[in-house]
Amino acid sequence: MLEIKNLSKKYEGGPLALDDVSFNIPQGEFLAVIGLSGSGKSTLLRCINRLIEPTAGDIVWNDINVTAASDDELRTVRRKIGMVFQHFNLVSRSSVLTNVLSGRLGYTNPAMSFFNKFSQEDVDNAYKELERVGIAEKAHQRADELSGGQQQRVGIARAMMQNPAIILADEPVASLDPVLAHSIMQHLEKINKEHNVTVLCSLHFLDLVHQYADRAIALNDGKLMFDGPPNEIDDAKFKEIYGKDAERVG
Template sequence: MLIIENLTKIYENGFKALSNINLEIPEGQFVAIIGLSGSGKSTLLRCINRLIDPTEGRIIWRGLDITSATDDELRQIRRRIGMIFQQFNLVKRSSVITNVMSGRLGYINPLFSLVNYVPRVEHERALAALERVGIAEKAYQRASSLSGGQQQRVGIARALMQNPELMLADEPVASLDPATSHSVMKYLELLNKEDGITILCSLHFLSLARAYADRVIALKDGRLEFDGPPEQIDNERFRQIYGEDAVEVEIH
């Protein structure tokens, strides 16, 4: 169970990205977060693993208070929370397998990293993760030589290395074409259904949310605008979330 209480984030320039968000997300849900650009989707996701420190409020995950964790505790919490990004955030010059193994760093003795040593078993684990996302044959290529969809799958494999119980996906398909988008979303769905990983995924397209999510959370100007199953979003709700002039675009 992930509990978000009165979460507020005000940036140093005074911009209020999130105001008083309250959420409860049970284990195993696939939650889509929708909203316009700048509505606070990324800030919300980054507050959960404290890539951004919230201004006020608490985030409690499995009884652990993330917001008050010390650096060391935070690292232990973070290694159970996977995250994938819109820009994939791979080290482009490094090989695919190195990128995937770097997802395991939270479990490896930091002294080993100084000499770039990775235990054998982690290597095997990385190959297995790549196998799972279907690009094991690319393991020793440079990350930059892969297509966008393949890079995002490397990102998923990297998150898998953490043995995550919660997965944060920040616009994972916004840089991809529709067909590739679906393939990446399918992998996320697989993780949700097979491994029971809770997934919080911010999306631009409502159609993707309708196709994959159990529950949709809509943000507007940092406030919670809607929280419920995707079927409940009718035209009126849609305009509330996206503004009067918006038209829903289907993505196939």
């Protein structure tokens, strides 16, 4: 159970990016986060693993207060929260395998990882994860030699190496074409269903939300505008979330 309580974030010299946002996510739910660009979706996701420090409010995960955690505690929390990014955020000059193994860093002794040494078990698991997303044969290529869809699959494999309880997906398909988008969403869905991993996924296209999410929340200007099943987003709700002049596409 992940509880977001009265979360606010104000960037220095900017407006409120998140304004008193509260909601709960039971373990194993597929939650879509929708909203315009700049509505605070990325900020919300990054506050959950504190890549961005929230200004006020609490994030409680399985009775651990993430916002109050010390650096050491935060690292143990982070390693159970995988993250997938819009621009994949792979280390482009490293091999695919190294990128996947880096998901294991939170579990590895820093002294060992300094010499690029991972346990055999981790290496075996890395191959298994790559196989699951269907690019095992690319393990020894450089990450930037892969296509966008393949890079995102490496990103998913990296997140899965963490053996996560939660995956935060920040617009994972926004840089991909529609066919690839569905294949990436299917991978996330599979992880969600088979491993009971909570998925928080920010999305732009409502048809993806309808197809994959159990529940959706909507942000507008940092405020929570909607919280409920995706099929409740009718035209009126839509206008409320995206503004009066918005037209539905897809």
